[in-house]
Amino acid sequence: MIETKLIHTHDLVKTYPVADREFVALKDVNIDIGKGEFVGLVGPSGSGKTTLLNVVGSLDIPTSGSVTVLDHNIGSLSHKQAAWLRNQHIGFIFQTYNLLPVYSVFENVEFPLLLLGKSNDERKKMVMDALDWLGLTDKAEMRPAQLSGGESQRVAIARAMVKKPALILADEPTANLDAKNSHHILQTMEKLNADLDTTFLFATHDEKVMQYMKRIISLEDGEVVKDEVK
């Protein structure tokens, strides 16, 4: 039984126009995810994992049905409200890290705080705490191009967690990493989940990631085919 619903979807459908027909990416998806959960969306390529992540992350809107994240109906948010929701409450971790190439590690992690309007001192403290938490203090002045894949993904995690969001969405976070780095990253996120009670929603088809999940939602052709809690 979920105590506090963080994400709620009801008959969620998402379609895309492809040539002269509609491609159904998500079909009647009904899921509830509570605060502090560590959930994996698994399934083969094209099963709708990333689409669901995008809709939950307010980067996209449902075609029909509803998605509620932190009591915000994603479908009815304006662009500005959606940006505000992402800025305030949601952190993203991408497969390709998506770090800003011309910024240093410190500046990359600092970026969400700049948008939040935090003061200089606050930003510095929060960024250094995040870097310290992820063991990146000595890399603060480096540029993304000078980092390894594992380090880059840790910076991405630091950027996602620095504002202590309620929800972190991770799209194939270990796809570009070797086994050792993957485990390190996942352990870091597991610790973050435990320490800060941050809700994690992963999209993955990596077996290594699935080992760490406390709940796995399987998708196939846009439909939820299995939802199991370990």
Add this chain to the structure above:
Amino acid sequence: MVILKLAYRNLIRAGIRTWLNVFVLSLAFLSIVYLKGMYNGMQDQSIRISEDTDMGSGQYWCETYDPYDPLSLPNAHDEIPLVFEFLIDAGAMTPVMLYQGVIYPDNRLKNVMLRGVDPSQQVMNIPSSKLDVESNGYLPVMLGHRMANSINAVEGDIFTLQWRDGNGVYNARDIQVVHIMTTENSTIDIGNVYLDLTLLQNITRLENEATMLVMDKAYSSELPESTWKYMSLLALTKDLRDMMEMEQAGGAVMYGVLMALALLAVFDTQVLSIWRRRLEMGSLMALGLTRMLLINLLTLEGGMHGFFAVVLATLYGAPLLYLNAVNGLSMPMDVDSFGMVLPQVLYPTYSMGLVFGTIIIVLIAVTITSFIPVRKLAKLKPTDALRGKMS
């Protein structure tokens, strides 16, 4: 403020790409200021020279004088109205008589304008006092250096002057060149022969007559009412200013080309930047940047090129423009043949209005150019940007 900080950071970190654009823009900016400064300087100097050597602060013309009608020139003289006598005596104005004549240098016929001036006048900055000499029975005359060159004359040379007096009688006398003056005003030089006004009045039998009265530059009292036509300095320099405006209009085409080249570089950079940074834009939107802020950020980045260009142009351009303003630009020898008042050394005029006006134009043009490719981001979907797609 965040956007400003981010735009500044992005632009500085883009390195050589930024500085190349900034340099090209600064060159365009500097060229516009330089060229406009030259035009302004040319106009200012030409008017100043005309005012100083010919026009004074204005002129009164006799009713029959029309400089655009050469056929009216034989009759372009009249008795000086009494109302001006006091001012002439006080040195606030000086009469000038223009009269047609013919000289025969080296046995060639040359039509000239006889210009009768008072040798003691101080209104026009010409060495008219040189005419106040005895010349062994010859009529003493003064030539400008261009005129002297054109007839191959030197001081002391004697020519025959022929004219038709006020009664229609042809007369001839020998004249002697007593002085060759150097002047920047070619319009009072080429084709002109200077004589003592009283002498000219005597030989033409037009006692106490003149063509025009030139007013002193310092004259600021009320203008006397007369049948003679008052021509302000503004009216007298109208042709000159019209010509300069035409030149400036031609110059504007060049500014346009210069700016277009520089703006094209900015435009290309913006297009390339948007194309290369689509993933970054998706990430920024995922981090909570609104589309509007994204558009503002990228427009500001482009617009800052203009700001940096102004700073850079100030750094390397200000000393160059200063040197140019102090030393001037020597005009080529054949500038005399342009038929307008042009100084031998041209000093540009860089006014605050010119500099700040150009800065504003450059900044606005760069910002608009930066905005044009960016505005399509208003329809950008974050998911498309994250996939590296541009809708």
